Amino acid sequence: MGIIRMHNMNFFGYHGISSAEKELAKRYSVDVEIDYDTLKAASSDKLSDAVNYETVYWEILKFFQKNQFHLTETVAERIADILFEHITIAKRLVVKVRKNHPPFPGFMEWVEVECERIR
Numbered sequence: 641m642g643i644i645r646m647h648n649m650n651f652f653g654y655h656g657i658s659s660a661e662k663e664l665a666k667r668y669s670v671d672v673e674i675d676y677d678t679l680k681a682a683s684s685d686k687l688s689d690a691v692n693y694e695t696v697y698w699e700i701l702k703f704f705q706k707n708q709f710h711l712t713e714t715v716a717e718r719i720a721d722i723l724f725e726h727i728t729i730a731k732r733l734v735v736k737v738r739k740n741h742p743p744f745p746g747f748m749e750w751v752e753v754e755c756e757r758i759r
Contacts, residue, residue: 641675641676641677641678641679641731642675642676642677642678642679643673643674643675643678644673644674644676644678644690644691644693645671645672645673645674646670646671646672646673646693646696646697647671648669648670648671649669649670649671649672649697649700650667650668650669650670651667651668651669651670651700651701651704652665652666652667652668652704653665653666653668653704653707653708653715654666654708655668655707655708655709655710655711655712655714655715655739656710656739656742656743657710657711658743660743661743662708666739666740666741666742667740667741668704668715668737668738668739668740669737669738669740669750670700670719670735670736670737670738671734671735671736671738672696672700672723672733672734672735672736673732673733673734674691674696674723674727674730674732674733674734675730675731675732675733676690676691676727676729676730676731677689677729677731678690689729691727691729691730695726696723696727699722699723699726700719700723703718703719703722712737712739712751712753713753713755715737715753716735716736716737716753716754716755717755719735719737720733720735720755720756720757721757723735724757724759730757730759731758731759732756732757732758732759733756733757733758734754734755734756735754735755735756736752736753736754737752737753737754738750738751738752739751739752
């Protein structure tokens with residue numbers, strides 16, 4: 641068993657409560673961690689036995705291009721659902737979504753929501 645981690649993938653999305661967030665895209669950063677049988681992938685050296693991280697990236701990009709939600713929690717949970725459904729070799733999946741520089745009366749670098757799926 642092993643883990644593949646994808647860090648700091650950046651996307652633009654129109655998620656949030658305020659009208660400004662719905663009109664002006666905000667930058668979101670996404671981390672994904674997937675536990676699966678890396679030994680099988682290494683032994684066969686076949687992409688079909690591994691996690692295709694290019695596919696993971698494109699699935700998340702499509703999600704951001706097609707969806708708009710109020711809450712970062714919704715964004716994180718939906719991404720986790722999509723990835724867990726598509727990556728059938730995943731035993732465990734963790735998704736972290738960061739909303740960078742959220743509209744806030746002070747300075748905040750980001751807000752992060754983390755969710756997990758286990759098979």
